[in-house]
Amino acid sequence: MNYEELMLRAITKAKEYKYTAKPNPVVGAIIVNENEIISEGYHEKYGENHAEVNAIKEAYNHQGKKFQSFSELTLICTLEPCSHVGKTGSCAKHIVKTGFKKVIIGAIDPNPKVAGQGIKILENNNIKVEVGLFEDLIQKQNKFFFYKHKNNKPYITVKIASSLDGKSHYENKKVFITSESSRNDVQKIRANYDAILTGGNTLRIDEPKMDARVDFTVNQAKKILLTSKSHNNELDFFNNASVDIFQINDLNKIINSYKDSEICSILVEAGPNLVNAFLNEGIVDELIVYTSTKILGEKGVNWFDGNNTIENYGFKLESSYKINTDTKEIFKKDE
Numbered sequence: 001m002n003y004e005e006l007m008l009r010a011i012t013k014a015k016e017y018k019y020t021a022k023p024n025p026v027v028g029a030i031i032v033n034e035n036e037i038i039s040e041g042y043h044e045k046y047g048e049n050h051a052e053v054n055a056i057k058e059a060y061n062h063q064g065k066k067f068q069s070f071s072e073l074t075l076i077c078t079l080e081p082c083s084h085v086g087k088t089g090s091c092a093k094h095i096v097k098t099g100f101k102k103v104i105i106g107a108i109d110p111n112p113k114v115a116g117q118g119i120k121i122l123e124n125n126n127i128k129v130e131v132g133l134f135e136d137l138i139q140k141q142n143k144f145f146f147y148k149h150k151n152n153k154p155y156i157t158v159k160i161a162s163s164l165d166g167k168s169h170y171e172n173k174k175v176f177i178t179s180e181s182s183r184n185d186v187q188k189i190r191a192n193y194d195a196i197l198t199g200g201n202t203l204r205i206d207e208p209k210m211d212a213r214v215d216f217t218v219n220q221a222k223k224i225l226l227t228s229k230s231h232n233n234e235l236d237f238f239n240n241a242s243v244d245i246f247q248i249n250d251l252n253k254i255i256n257s258y259k260d261s262e263i264c265s266i267l268v269e270a271g272p273n274l275v276n277a278f279l280n281e282g283i284v285d286e287l288i289v290y291t292s293t294k295i296l297g298e299k300g301v302n303w304f305d306g307n308n309t310i311e312n313y314g315f316k317l318e319s320s321y322k323i324n325t326d327t328k329e330i331f332k333k334d335e
């Protein structure tokens with residue numbers, strides 16, 4: 001069997017579960033003998049079976065027909081099987097118990113709870129292990145997951161909508177700056193993130209839902225609210241959502257509190273006070289700016305004070321798109 005082709009197949013098919021597996025990484029597993037694929041499994045939904053477990057479960061249906069013993073089979077998995085007992089038990093131990101003799105792994109799991117321990121369990125039980133096939137693709141596919149464990153903090157993106165004259169809003173008033181198409185684009189962006197963060201003022205003035213309203217199934221993001229004031233629990237923001245509320249304003253402390261959690265990415269959707277506070281802390285990795293052709297004029301509140309610009313915070317323009325009459329720009333840190 002061509003292991004390269006099989007690993008690419010596992011990577012490609014794992015992608016289908018990007019929105020339902022998050023905040024977990026997407027993972028694919030394929031079980032083969034010398035001539036054919038016996039079974040495949042994917043981590044389809046957060047909290048449910050890991051890919052290897054699904055593939056093994058399916059393989060049992062073919063035992064005695066396509067193969068006799070698991071020792072004849074090779075397991076290919078995109079990410080190192082977990083060693084720790086999380087929600088679903090240790091996959092590495094499950095693989096040992098099943099009786100495989102060979103496992104091909106794409107990338108080592110960067111989670112310090114695993115980080116090579118899964119491989120050790122396999123090797124200590126006389127399983128031949130090969131590691132590194134299309135590692136770069138797997139790291140790219142699970143960009144936030146690898147970033148979080150490398151940097152010990154979630155990936156932070158700030159999204160803002162700006163008028164042509166650089167304003168965010170009118171004081172104490174809800175206003176739509178960008179087109180419906182841009183706002184639909186934001187829904188898709190939300191679907192990518194593990195958490196969405198905002199501040200008390202935006203909650204009180206805009207009363208946003210801040211969920212991803214898309215036409216595909218999503219494990220909705222956790223919501224994070226920063227407020228020192230009391231809030232109305234009846235707002236849509238709190239509907240069917242897990243919400244973390246912080247009454248402190250130390251952003252580093254707040255973000256640090258997620259370093260041992262499953263949250264690998266946070267989308268900040270807030271007004272100028274909170275956005276500038278995030279930028280000043282230097283903890284933002286990416287900025288997405290939607291600019292419309294609207295002018296808010298003197299009554300509008302500036303995104304940035306004086307001559308300050310996104311570039312002054314060390315960002316450079318990475319890409320720019322047109323969405324109807326709006327422009328969408330993505331800025332990343334100038335490394």
Ligand SMILES: NC(=O)c1ccc[n+]([C@@H]2O[C@H](COP(=O)([O-])OP(=O)(O)OC[C@H]3O[C@@H](n4cnc5c(N)ncnc54)[C@H](OP(=O)(O)O)[C@@H]3O)[C@@H](O)[C@H]2O)c1
Pocket residue numbers: 159160161162167168169170171172173174175177198199200201202203205206226227228229248249250251269270271272273274275277
């Ligand atoms: N154009 C856009 O893209 C966009 C997006 C979102 C919001 N907005 C507009 O922005 C306006 C509100 O802007 P805003 O920045 O004042 O409100 P915000 O987004 O609610 O952020 C500021 C609030 O966050 C809380 N906070 C906690 N820690 C903080 C820190 N370290 N630094 C700053 N704030 C901290 C405070 O809430 P408490 O006061 O509750 O303690 C503070 O009032 C609204 O009118 C809304 O319509 C525009």
